[in-house]
Amino acid sequence: MLKPAAAIVGQVVLYGAFAAFIGYFATNPIYRQIPDDIAVLKLSFSHLGERECRKRTQEELDKLPRNMRAPMDCPRERSDIKVELDIDGENIVTHVMQPTGLYKDGISTMYRRILVKAGTRKLSVRMQDNVKEEGWKFVKEETIDIKPAQALVIDFHPDKGGLFIK
């Protein structure tokens, strides 16, 4: 060991280095997530696909036990859901969401984070939750002035009129 005075000076320096190290890296260096002129667009859904139901005929219904005579015959399985997103006419996302669950009877979900340059952009989203049908069941088009660092969401809510951009 060193002489007490020298040892104390050494200890002060080492404790100081410890404090400086912790104090600095607890907040610095500043982390830059995205460049200045960029905004984030989150394309995310959590939605149940359609089921391919069929109306039972009277004959079929009669054959069923009384307590099971539901007019519609629905399989457990749900349809995939198709999604497309264009920005300024250019296709950015084409995706098919599959239902979750062992029997493909659960919700279909997606979450995609897309970086877009700020400015006026035309967004068009299309969704079809029954792939047996032709075309698109839900379509939303909007021209938005996107600000830098803005976080936009494209989601679907059946009670709020389907697709929305926020």
Added chain:
Amino acid sequence: MKTGAAIHPLVQVPFQRCEEAFDRFFGGDHNPLRHLGAMGLFLLWIIVGSGLYLYIVLDTGVEQVYSSIGYLSEEQWYFGGILRSLHRYASDGFILVMMLHLVREWAYGRYTGFRFYSWITGIPLIWLAFVSGIGGYWIVWDQMAQFSAIATTELLDWLPIFSEPSARNFIAPDAINDRLFTLIVFIHLGVPILLLATLWAHVHRISRVDYLPSGKLMRGTLLTLLLLALLKPALSDIPANLATVATETRLDWFILFIHPLTDLTSPAIIWALLFSLTALLTVLPFLSRRKAAPVAVVDPANCNGCTRCQADCPYAAVTMAKHPTRRTYQVAVVDEALCASCGICAGSCPSSTPFRSQETLHTGIDMPQFPLNTMREALEQRMSALSGQTRIVVFGCDHGADVSQVASTDTAVLSLICAGMLPPSFVEYALRTGADGVMIAGCRQGGCEYRLGERWTVERLNRQREPQLRGKVPAERLHVSFVSANDGKILAHDLTEFRARIESDQHLSNKLQPYLRRNAHHA
């Protein structure tokens, strides 16, 4: 493992040098690098103490968390604010100390054999520590929290855990709710409790755990953290706003470094890295080809059940049971799975005295790879070969300075498994059978491979612990050096000084009465 065996000396030597440099300023007992586990526990108590206060004042509503924490820093900076800063900086210190502790144990090759259990139980601690830390930052609900919450959930969503992406919880300002916040607080409380429970398991096979650093080291550390808290109080960023992205955030790099790393690579790479590192740490003990040394063996015929070996064993490997032949007596029993093969118990046994006249020395508890009888024979044989004016016997330790370097015509050396294996009666024996001086080269303070060897050696020689060095042994003829494997020069220097001291000291006529075992036996 070949590569492991090749790498860890590359880290061990620099680590050891740093530790020894710290010794110069702190001394072994107060050296933080020698007590990293205890430092971790101390920081954890600071975290728990300050955290309890933060929890009391915290309002867990989404709207209220930010202001209730901010209130501490602004209105109550002299108390709540300081506790908040302590909570943050002690957490960063904890992560730092934990990582150093991990690297140190690895570098010293301390992950196999009897240490397997400590090593394996250490691995979940790393995960728990980071989960607690990351969760803690979310509670502030400022921009850094928002960034971390989104980055973490996006990372988690790469794994097939949730049926609905968890990142959807933070997708828009109205997505988040009070219930989620209560859950986050609950996790930040629950995971540390799990961490404490795992820590209990981590140390429970060790006896006399280094639960807390020395008072001096604790005061120094606390004072340092308090000063840091005053000079650079922990503050919140601007409030979280899910309608925007924080382009630039401050970041706690100790805890949140994983987010930039994910941005730089990809979730797949990060998970592969995390899982393979965890797997690597887990299999490391199995890859080692180091052979386990034989464990201590009890000879009931020479054991009187005094429990000294139980008291001295650093790994709680000795328990007491009913003696097989002597009624009302106990006998020591060694648990092979726990035994570190250190020999400290052999040094503690009252039967371990070379003055016993039997041809073969038997003791109560002994090491098959280096029995006390072999130790006595080697000592007698090497001493009989000595010549010169001042004959010195040096007892060393296989893990400390290499004593064979100082062997010469007037110096006999004997390296033990651990200095703690030396029964003090051997010192007296050497002095009474022809040695002019005995030197013991133990490890540096706090540097014992088996944790407690150097401590017990000193206490036994200072007559503070059984078996004590007998009172008749003159202190001038005994010298203890604390030397690590890097201290060969210090050892040689100490020996030269010791010899010169003996030679120059006029009062040293106090030689002990000679003892001749074989004559005594035949008489």
